[in-house]
Amino acid sequence: MWLRRAVPFIWASVIVLGLTAYVLHPGYFSLAALEGTTDEHRAVALILYFLILSVRGLVLVPSTPLLLSGIVLFDPLEAFVVSMLGILTSSTLVHCCARRLGFDAVLEERYPEQSEQIRAHLMEHQFPVIAGWSICPIVPTDLVVYLASTLRVPLWKCLVGVGAGEGVLLSVYILIIRGMLLA
Incomplete structure (x- = not known):
């Protein structure tokens, strides 16, 4: 259970390090600099982007800012x-680790009403609830995956639901952001 106590410290450390780097070297964080670095080191940037997206669910970091960054920086x-x-890797990790790391108890504590409502809906309509939840940009997809895991919803159902919902949402994001960048 040491990891459960370490997650907030890791999360805060990453934020402090990021803000410190931004204050000390703001030029590195300009869009032109990021695009240049991404173009020069395309494979490394894609791998790093994938790894960040993959582990962010374990520390409850929302995916939307990362997705928007990826849309701007990559084709x-x-x-x-x-x-x-x-996203699918993150959902797999969340599904597999939810009970082991005790996140189900944390979510029940933080969001008791939402957890109960989602549980009731998940018991009846697993795939539509997961897909519908995933397509909504203002709610955390990880929450429904955590709850689905605690209800023993099979991993494949979670991944198909998350893939369907997030696929539609990501497509809309790409169309809107790319349209704004080209305008």
């Missing part, structure tokens, strides 16, 4: 494929 097809792989 649309690259952004879609790598983002979907990262």
